[in-house]
Amino acid sequence: MTGNAAGAPAAGRLSLNQATVHKLGLAQAVDLCVRHDIPAIGLWRERVAETGLAAAAATVRAAGLQVSSLCRGGFFTHADPAARAAAIADNKAAIAEAAALGAGVLVLVSGGLVPGSRDLPLARRMIADAIGELVPVAREHGVRLGIEALHPMFAADRCVITRLGEALDLAQRFPADAVGVVVDTYHVWWDAAVLADIARAGERIVSYQVCDWVLPLPADVLLGRGHVGDGMIDFPPLSAAVAAAGYHGYVETEIFNERVWDAPPDDTAATVRKRFPLAF
Amino acid sequence: MTGNAAGAPAAGRLSLNQATVHKLGLAQAVDLCVRHDIPAIGLWRERVAETGLAAAAATVRAAGLQVSSLCRGGFFTHADPAARAAAIADNKAAIAEAAALGAGVLVLVSGGLVPGSRDLPLARRMIADAIGELVPVAREHGVRLGIEALHPMFAADRCVITRLGEALDLAQRFPADAVGVVVDTYHVWWDAAVLADIARAGERIVSYQVCDWVLPLPADVLLGRGHVGDGMIDFPPLSAAVAAAGYHGYVETEIFNERVWDAPPDDTAATVRKRFPLAF
Numbered sequence: 001m002t003g004n005a006a007g008a009p010a011a012g013r014l015s016l017n018q019a020t021v022h023k024l025g026l027a028q029a030v031d032l033c034v035r036h037d038i039p040a041i042g043l044w045r046e047r048v049a050e051t052g053l054a055a056a057a058a059t060v061r062a063a064g065l066q067v068s069s070l071c072r073g074g075f076f077t078h079a080d081p082a083a084r085a086a087a088i089a090d091n092k093a094a095i096a097e098a099a100a101l102g103a104g105v106l107v108l109v110s111g112g113l114v115p116g117s118r119d120l121p122l123a124r125r126m127i128a129d130a131i132g133e134l135v136p137v138a139r140e141h142g143v144r145l146g147i148e149a150l151h152p153m154f155a156a157d158r159c160v161i162t163r164l165g166e167a168l169d170l171a172q173r174f175p176a177d178a179v180g181v182v183v184d185t186y187h188v189w190w191d192a193a194v195l196a197d198i199a200r201a202g203e204r205i206v207s208y209q210v211c212d213w214v215l216p217l218p219a220d221v222l223l224g225r226g227h228v229g230d231g232m233i234d235f236p237p238l239s240a241a242v243a244a245a246g247y248h249g250y251v252e253t254e255i256f257n258e259r260v261w262d263a264p265p266d267d268t269a270a271t272v273r274k275r276f277p278l279a280f
Numbered sequence: 281m282t283g284n285a286a287g288a289p290a291a292g293r294l295s296l297n298q299a300t301v302h303k304l305g306l307a308q309a310v311d312l313c314v315r316h317d318i319p320a321i322g323l324w325r326e327r328v329a330e331t332g333l334a335a336a337a338a339t340v341r342a343a344g345l346q347v348s349s350l351c352r353g354g355f356f357t358h359a360d361p362a363a364r365a366a367a368i369a370d371n372k373a374a375i376a377e378a379a380a381l382g383a384g385v386l387v388l389v390s391g392g393l394v395p396g397s398r399d400l401p402l403a404r405r406m407i408a409d410a411i412g413e414l415v416p417v418a419r420e421h422g423v424r425l426g427i428e429a430l431h432p433m434f435a436a437d438r439c440v441i442t443r444l445g446e447a448l449d450l451a452q453r454f455p456a457d458a459v460g461v462v463v464d465t466y467h468v469w470w471d472a473a474v475l476a477d478i479a480r481a482g483e484r485i486v487s488y489q490v491c492d493w494v495l496p497l498p499a500d501v502l503l504g505r506g507h508v509g510d511g512m513i514d515f516p517p518l519s520a521a522v523a524a525a526g527y528h529g530y531v532e533t534e535i536f537n538e539r540v541w542d543a544p545p546d547d548t549a550a551t552v553r554k555r556f557p558l559a560f
Contacts, residue, residue: 118514124472153433155470156512157495166472190435192404192446215437219499232436234398 014276015040015068017209017254018047021268022261026051029265030063036269040066040250042209043101045094057101067103068250069146069182069207070094076130077111077123077160087111088130092137099141105206106138107146107182112157123160128170131179138178146206147171148182151190153221164188165197171204180206183242184254185279186213186225189233198241205247210235210279211255218258225255228275235279251279294556295320295348297489297534298327301548302541306331309545310343316549320346320530322489323381325374337381347383348530349426349462349487350374356410357391357403357440367391368410372417379421385486386418387426387462392437403440408450411459418458426486427451428462431470433501444468445477451484460486463522464534465559466493466505469513478521485527490515490559491535498538505535508555515559531559 016038018029026047033041041060048056048070060067073091078084091106098106110127113120131145138145149167150159161167167181181204188194190213198205212231217224228235239251253272260268296318298309306327313321321340328336328350340347353371358364371386378386390407393400411425418425429447430439441447447461461484468474470493478485492511497504508515519531533552540548 113512118512120470120472120514151432152470153431153497153501156493160470162470162472190400190432190440190442192400192442213436217433217497217501221433221497221501232393232398234400 011037011273011276012039013249013251014038014273015042015066015250015252016269016272017042017069017071017252018044019071020253020255020260020272021265022256024265026056027059030059030065032265032269033065034063035266036273038269038273040068042069042071042252042254043067043103044071045097048097048101053097053100060101066250067101068252069105069107070098070101070103072107072109073134073145074108074159075111076127077114078126079114079116084126084130088133091130091134095134095137095141095143095145098143103143105144105146105180105182107148107207109148109150110159110161112155112160120160127161128173131170131174135174135178139175144177144206145179146182147179148184149187151187163191163193163197164201165191165193168197168201168204176203180204182207182209183238184209184211185233185235185238186211189213189238195237195241198238198245202245205242205245206249207252208239208242208247208249209252209254210239211253223256223258225257227255227260227271228253229278239280251276291317291553291556292319293529293531294318294553295322295346295530295532296549296552297322297349297351297532298324299351300533300535300540300552301545302536304545306336307339310339310345312545312549313345314343315546316553318549318553320348322349322351322532322534323347323383324351325377328377328381333377333380340381346530347381348532349385349387350378350381350383352387352389353425354388354439355391356407357394358406359394359396364406364410368413371410371414375414375417375421375423375425378423383423385424385426385460385462387428387487389428389430390439390441392435392440400440407441408453411450411454415454415458419455424457424486425459426462427459428464429467431467443471443473443477444481445471445473448477448481448484456483460484462487462489463518463527464489464491465513465515465518466491469493469518475517475521478518478525482525485522485525486529487532488519488522488527488529489532489534490519491533503536503538505537507535507540507551508533509558519560531556
């Protein structure tokens with residue numbers, strides 16, 4: 001890796017995704033960011049709900065933090081029409097929450113195969129239909145929907161959108177002010193087309209998340225992510241491509257890992273901050 | 281799934297990849313195929329070496345079995361030039377073994393990141409260079425090299441070639457009589473472009489392997505494969521695309537799974553045979 005070069009952003013672009021300090025409540029996570037001079041936070045709906053939406057928004061605002069994204073909407077793939085309708089309603093609520101929190105982006109984890117079905121195209125159609133229903137609501141609230149491609153090992157159970165290029169093809173069916181894509185290094189680093197797809201994404205990139213691919217994978221592959229620099233991902237080419245595509249917003253560190261969660265949160269925040277330049 | 285339809289092959293196209301009965305020696309695996317009226321076998325070099333090449337070839341021939349492939353060559357990505365040269369030499373030996381066994385195909389698992397490096401393009405260049413060196417040897421022996429795309433969860437440590445389309449792009453840099461691609465359902469099922477890539481592959485398809493994607497993934501993700509029908513893969517569209525592309529050779533069942541390996545081999549062979557029609 002080339003490490004921190006002339007074009008690297010200052011820590012002023014760092015955002016701590018709340019999932020990285022999974023055991024903290026919202027107010028504690030906000031305090032942690034303030035203590036470590038991290039200017040932005042990526043929030044999770046569950047933690048916002050615990051605090052209450054208005055109180056959460058007030059807490060973040062009072063701390064002077066920016067909200068880089070709200071996680072997460074999606075999970076659109078259901079056999080039962082009532083369940084699909086409930087998912088749409090829940091996503092509309094999430095859009096309104098994002099707006100109330102000042103988050104410009106709602107991250108979408110779109111959903112895996114429809115329960116009882118092996119039909120990938122069916123699942124993909126349901127996702128496209130659902131996003132189409134959400135577009136007017138997103139525009140009304142000034143929130144962009146960020147379609148996240150998840151690593152293909154999650155295709156069956158979490159997200160059938162498995163490549164950045166696929167997420168982008170889907171996003172481009174909708175207006176750019178309403179639907180974009182999330183680039184998460186963990187999910188897309190392996191793809192021979194990823195740099196070309198980032199370039200093609202351009203203004204559609206609404207969020208950039210970094211964490212590392214660490215081996216061996218843990219028993220629960222959801223929890224295998226590592227701090228930047230602990231794994232196998234070559235971040236600088238990805239970050240350079242994201243910058244060249246025109247994305248200059250916050251860069252979220254989002255790490256799902258039991259050992260990271262068990263570490264003292266101040267240690268985690270310090271490590272996130274210290275490693276951040278290695279991503280560029 | 282539509283199940284077995286008019287176009288489904290008879291069990292006459294079934295091949296048992298020897299890895300599915302991992303604990304059997306070559307002669308035992310051959311006997312198992314004969315007992316279960318399975319007309320072909322996919323061999324592994326380690327088992328061939330145990331038996332001795334000439335004896336292995338004679339055993340298979342005497343049983344009247346066809347050899348659908350030899351597993352495996354590859355692992356070309358090494359920092360040390362001497363290690364790269366050793367890999368080339370070993371692959372040349374594997375090609376000669378395939379020819380002696382009557383296997384028309386040597387399956388290549390190309391290798392992960394170069395040790396000590398995070399440079400994916402470097403690893404990919406090393407693989408292309410190595411295959412280029414092997415082409416004349418493959419042609420001389422009448423053996424085709426089958427580039428296998430592995431699931432992206434193996435990109436770092438086993439194979440940086442992660443999509444069928446990528447394997448095909450690489451294969452097309454070489455003559456079709458020397459280099460093709462392996463389609464393994466487990467590795468490629470999630471890819472939105474897979475049907476188009478199979479169509480594009482056409483005569484480049486040199487092997488078709490089936491096994492299922494089963495959740496949850498086990499602690500060692502190498503061993504998560506299931507019998508056809510036990511998991512999430514919709515086989516008929518994949519098999520139809522492979523047939524439409526012009527591949528009418530043997531279809532190998534290759535399952536890495538501790539529980540399958542612990543089952544009585546006759547039960548495993550019977551299940552493989554019984555489930556085979558579900559793949560079409």
